[in-house]
Amino acid sequence: NAGVTQTPKFQVLKTGQSMTLQCAQDMNHNSMYWYRQDPGMGLRLIYYSASEGTTDKGEVPNGYNVSRLNKREFSLRLESAAPSQTSVYFCASILSGNSYEQYFGPGTRLTVT
Amino acid sequence: DAKTTQPPSMDCAEGRAANLPCNHSTISGNEYVYWYRQIHSQGPQYIIHGLKNNETNEMASLIITEDRKSSTLILPHATLRDTAVYYCIVRVATGATNKLIFGTGTLLAVQP
Numbered sequence: 001n002a003g004v005t006q007t008p009k010f011q012v013l014k015t016g017q018s019m020t021l022q023c024a025q026d027m028n029h030n031s032m033y034w035y036r037q038d039p040g041m042g043l044r045l046i047y048y049s050a051s052e053g054t055t056d057k058g059e060v061p062n063g064y065n066v067s068r069l070n071k072r073e074f075s076l077r078l079e080s081a082a083p084s085q086t087s088v089y090f091c092a093s094i095l096s097g098n099s100y101e102q103y104f105g106p107g108t109r110l111t112v113t
Numbered sequence: 114d115a116k117t118t119q120p121p122s123m124d125c126a127e128g129r130a131a132n133l134p135c136n137h138s139t140i141s142g143n144e145y146v147y148w149y150r151q152i153h154s155q156g157p158q159y160i161i162h163g164l165k166n167n168e169t170n171e172m173a174s175l176i177i178t179e180d181r182k183s184s185t186l187i188l189p190h191a192t193l194r195d196t197a198v199y200y201c202i203v204r205v206a207t208g209a210t211n212k213l214i215f216g217t218g219t220l221l222a223v224q225p
Contacts, residue, residue, distance in 0.1 A: 031211055042215030090156050094211050104156025
């Protein structure tokens with residue numbers, strides 16, 4: 001099993017450009033999450049999908065959109081990137097509401113200039 | 114979910130036990146204590162969790178005080194590879210959301 005994979009690993013954008021971060025898991029997990037981590041900070045939840053077909057806002061959803069494409073894939077879109085969105089983005093998944101271990105991907109390092 | 118307080122950093126000698134404290138004085142009866150760690154900007158990794166009893170697994174032990182207002186994560190024989198940021202998280206275990214609220218954690222530096 002590859003676990004949780006994220007693409008790309010690194011990305012540099014100019015202000016105003018758009019892009020989509022991809023996340024996939026091969027563990028048949030129901031719930032998926034997008035977090036961001038700024039330097040010296042803990043992770044903050046952007047959006048999550050408790051199950052296929054549903055998405056909900058987390059702590060810091062402004063400037064982002066998400067799509068739960070199917071059970072395996074959960075994408076994060078920046079429509080008009082801003083320097084404040086420079087961060088490391090982590091995707092995670094968990095089997096179900098009664099599970100306890102979230103599995104995290106390796107992260108995408110995004111710089112917006 | 115209850116708020117947690119952890120020291121920003123700690124040192125530990127290689128081979129010795131690392132004891133990482135966490136205060137969660139506002140914890141509710143149905144909230145679990147979780148520990149994750151993050152090694153050098155990798156994705157966080159689950160370590161252990163507990164409700165009121167002490168727990169042990171192959172990675173660590175979790176000691177929760179009787180009043181549940183604080184806990185300690187113990188790495189029994191720390192190695193250099195245990196150098197990481199350790200996050201203590203309190204959360205309700207039920208329901209479909211499973212949202213984790215990360216603080217800034219404790220940076221554990223294991224010294225040779």
